[in-house]
Amino acid sequence: MKTFDAIIIGAGQAGPSLAGRFAAAGMTVALIERKFVGGTCVNAGCMPTKTLVASARTAHVIRRGADYGIHTDGGISTDMAAVEKRAATVINNARDSLTTWLKSTDGISLIRGHARFENAKTIRVGEETLTAPRIFLNVGARPAIPPLPGLSDVEYLTSTSIIHLTALPRHLAIIGAGYIGLEFAQMYRRFGTEVSIIERGPRLAPREDDDICQAIADVLRSEGISIHTNAEDIKLSKSGEDIRISTAGNPDVEASHLLIATGRRPNTDDLGLSEAGVALDNKGYVIVDDHLSTNVDGIWALGDCNGRGAFTHTSYNDFEIVAANLLDGEDRKVSERIPAYALYIDPPLGRVGMTEREARATGRSISTSTIPMSQVGRAIEKGETKGLMKVVADIDNGQILGAAILGVEGDEAIHGFIDAMHAGTPYPVLKWAVPIHPTVSELIPTLLGGLKSGQ
Ligand SMILES: Cc1cc2nc3c(=O)[nH]c(=O)nc-3n(C[C@H](O)[C@H](O)[C@H](O)COP(=O)(O)OP(=O)(O)OC[C@H]3O[C@@H](n4cnc5c(N)ncnc54)[C@H](O)[C@@H]3O)c2cc1C
């Protein structure tokens, strides 16, 4: 049995950084990874998808060239093998540089293989057993496949397999209209594929406010994506070479390819957690407290597997919380984190805090303000005027509760709100900030000026 100061299972977005901090503090760390270092973000998530989104946007901009007085001769075509290769290069470079850093850092032992608890202090990886007084889970999640009738009779893609396609599908049907479904829908439409989205709920991006959902649907419809919402009783069958997707309330869709994008599930079912006595919730997430400790002393859970976030930045922030508390004598809590994320359709949706629906449900006195992107000078100059900016605030205490920027540069401009909310700055103060012209952010004081003030 090998003994370490710490064992980390999973080299995702929290594990490697945590290993680095422990090693820098003079501790020995075993970092166990069963597949690729970098986890989902590097190998099957953010990095490849945002690389593919950039290729798709290039196709879109070229198609729109004439709107800007720029003409290209003839049509455009997508070389899907070259598009895939570009994403593969980004993945490989990131994975290789992380691997090199881990292998060259004194104190870190990178162990390849599937880790499983034998008891609360012992981990087995193949023939080897390891022990440490502190064990950290950073095991992530994988695509959840719903038990749809007929699914086993047809071939389907997940977010993991679709990034390796080297030929363009004729018609891609996507079940699920969350982040994954919407990003791939627009990307493939721009590559030149016919795309149909099938969502069982009434709206796309169901967590957002109705005005945002409507604007997202308008963007996607304007690019020729067909949208089928309220799709209940989804059934799948073969139709010659195609896949038939039948639903109650919508016409059948016949597609050459099918992507299942109905959410993700935590990788906690094959870890031997019951041997260690670690408690899970009814969806399989590890139950953690505000400091990310599990119910078992000496075991923490970070990242997607704890259900407290589902993004790269939340997993990384889990690392920051645990490292600050264990190594720097701080008292950081996950409940102090303000939720923020971006949906990488184009234009992107940048989001922070509560939606209007969530804010109203709290019973506070709420005021909202919106500005269509068609009134934002920077968007007009760029010829990208789809979308809207929106802010939700508490008029009794002047606090900003949430914001959304669905528009060009929305994923960047939203940081004005993220920083202000983190600092707790009341919106009457922010109205006096002097932003740079011409930017999307320069409309933030104007947007805030549209809020009622109770002060
Ligand atoms: C298509 C897609 C696009 C995305 N885009 C974005 C985006 O734009 N922005 C964003 O913030 N987030 C995005 N995400 C989400 C983001 O990728 C995840 O939230 C993030 O990677 C989670 O990191 P993690 O550290 O929790 O786990 P992961 O990165 O999933 O890492 C977990 C690691 O643990 C390993 N592992 C699991 N079990 C074991 C075991 N028993 N033994 C050894 N190793 C094990 C796995 O192999 C994996 O390497 C996207 C996700 C997908 C699928």
Ligand SMILES: NC(=O)c1ccc[n+]([C@@H]2O[C@H](COP(=O)([O-])OP(=O)(O)OC[C@H]3O[C@@H](n4cnc5c(N)ncnc54)[C@H](O)[C@@H]3O)[C@@H](O)[C@H]2O)c1
């Ligand atoms: N830009 C980003 O940050 C980004 C991008 C991609 C993925 N992600 C991460 O990946 C996670 C998973 O993304 P996702 O899009 O798979 O999940 P999601 O939870 O965002 O969306 C799933 C969608 O599928 C629908 N759905 C669920 N079951 C269904 C069924 N049986 N039939 C039809 N529709 C069904 C849901 O109503 C929902 O609209 C996200 O939570 C996110 O954390 C993030």
